Amino acid sequence: MRVVSLLLLVLISGSLQGCFPVVAVGVGAGVMMAQDRRTADAYIDDQKIESKAARLIDKQVNSVMHANVTSFNYRVLISGEVPDESTKTEIDKIVSGIEKVRDVQNELAVTPTSSLASRSNDGLITSNVKLRFMNNKHFNADHIKVVTENGTVYLMGLVNHTEADAATEIASTTQGVRRVVRMFEYLD
Numbered sequence: 001m002r003v004v005s006l007l008l009l010v011l012i013s014g015s016l017q018g019c020f021p022v023v024a025v026g027v028g029a030g031v032m033m034a035q036d037r038r039t040a041d042a043y044i045d046d047q048k049i050e051s052k053a054a055r056l057i058d059k060q061v062n063s064v065m066h067a068n069v070t071s072f073n074y075r076v077l078i079s080g081e082v083p084d085e086s087t088k089t090e091i092d093k094i095v096s097g098i099e100k101v102r103d104v105q106n107e108l109a110v111t112p113t114s115s116l117a118s119r120s121n122d123g124l125i126t127s128n129v130k131l132r133f134m135n136n137k138h139f140n141a142d143h144i145k146v147v148t149e150n151g152t153v154y155l156m157g158l159v160n161h162t163e164a165d166a167a168t169e170i171a172s173t174t175q176g177v178r179r180v181v182r183m184f185e186y187l188d
Helices: 002-016 027-035 040-060 085-096 116-134 161-172
Strands: 066-072 075-082 103-110 144-149 152-159 179-186
Touching (some): 066 144, 066 152, 116 144
Parallel strands (some): 075 103
Antiparallel strands (some): 144 152
């Protein structure tokens, strides 16, 4: 059952890369939460942070852009492309002001919006990294969240240093990965 759930997660996440998060409900969410090292409250709050950020950015920012918000244990990654530095700053302020957000890493690039082909390639990279994680013996793939933006892979999770090193090695040697950014919280 775990392998089927993970495979479904990998397939779905690859197809959703570049989109704002979808809140999972039902048995699938329960299985994912059971494998996660975050508390149930943190897991749910992270979903709320992502949804609220998406709504606020859509409502308050009047620019053509591509912005993703990913929250893990109240730490937020903002990735994508914006037209100017003021839009980047505005989005940072919006996300930083959301209740329970502890830290924001703003990786928005001031550049033209990426193409659908580029985003699809990022989805493929994310899927490949996750599949390679599932085949390793050094850590549980469920403990690490993978986000890819323009060939840069961001790794988030609650891990020990050995797990972080193994995940970084796998991600960095995956085809198409330009660089890896570690955003881990360490348990040791």
